[in-house]
Amino acid sequence: MNELCWNCGTAAPSRFCANCKALQPPAHDFFAFFDMPLVLAIDVKDLEKRFYALSRQLHPDLFSRKPAREQEYALEASAVLNDAYRTLKDPVARALYVLKQEGFDIAEQGTKDVPPELLEEVFDLNMAIEELHDGDEDARSQLASARLRFERMRDEIDSAMQTSFAAWDVAHDRVKLDEIRSQLNRRKYITNLIARTDEANVSN
Ligand SMILES: [Zn+2]
Incomplete structure (x- = not known):
């Protein structure tokens, strides 16, 4: 003004x-x-x-x-x-906006680095996609249950983010923003996995 x-x-x-x-x-x-x-x-x-x-x-x-x-x-x-x-x-867009305003680098994170706790999930997902591609229709149910697991993980991150949001609001502590940035990266990774299960179902 x-x-x-x-x-x-x-x-x-x-x-x-x-x-x-x-x-x-x-x-x-x-x-x-x-x-x-x-x-x-x-x-x-x-x-x-x-x-x-x-x-x-x-x-x-x-x-x-x-x-x-x-x-x-x-x-x-x-x-x-x-x-x-x-x-x-939108909570995700809002958090990205605040991170940027507070001077954080929010450049898109590479999705090649699999978070260690997701290695097994990603391996299984790749296998199921390959099997479906080779005509194994049983792989569809594996993809469907993988999708449900990913959705649950995304929902868990969303509620963890709400907790981090409330914590940041109290003291505007940068450590909390770092935590939120990690949550956003993990969320992005998981939404990519959800998109991959959808693509595999459509293109095979
Ligand atoms: Zn005037």
């Missing part, structure tokens, strides 16, 4: 200037945009309410008779609104 209203010069305007009511340039930080504190364990219902309220306030039709500069801010704000909502409502 600017320190002075672009239109009338009043100090410290919020989203709309208290004096002249002009829309101000939007905050680009997603949490600031929604007037929310920086927390990972957000209340998604509350976020949704804020989203719909702001969608109404920022609707481009409301600005059609306003100065060009204000119309631009309205468009810019609508774009930030949609990005921010899409990102913050």
Whole structure:
């Protein structure tokens, strides 16, 4: 936010200037945009309410008779609104956003390095895919049960992440963010395995 209203010069305007009511340039930080504190364990219902309220306030039709500069801010704000909502409502996207804001490198991790505890699962999965490819229909049930196991692992990570989120919110401790980054990597690896079981079923 600017320190002075672009239109009338009043100090410290919020989203709309208290004096002249002009829309101000939007905050680009997603949490600031929604007037929310920086927390990972957000209340998604509350976020949704804020989203719909702001969608109404920022609707481009409301600005059609306003100065060009204000119309631009309205468009810019609508774009930030949609990005921010899409990102913050999804726990994985939200965590990646916070990691990036906090200076963590969130570049895609290679999926060639199998997490050691998954070596056996991945070996069995590769075998089943190969067998299915060779026409062994029994492999389908193996793939189906592997998929269920992967889904369960993903659900376990999701609940462990919720715990880490709540822990980070208390003290904003970087060690917790490191833990969350590992959870995200493991989750990504497992969702890739789920996708592989689906592809094998479709392509064979
Ligand atoms: Zn003003």
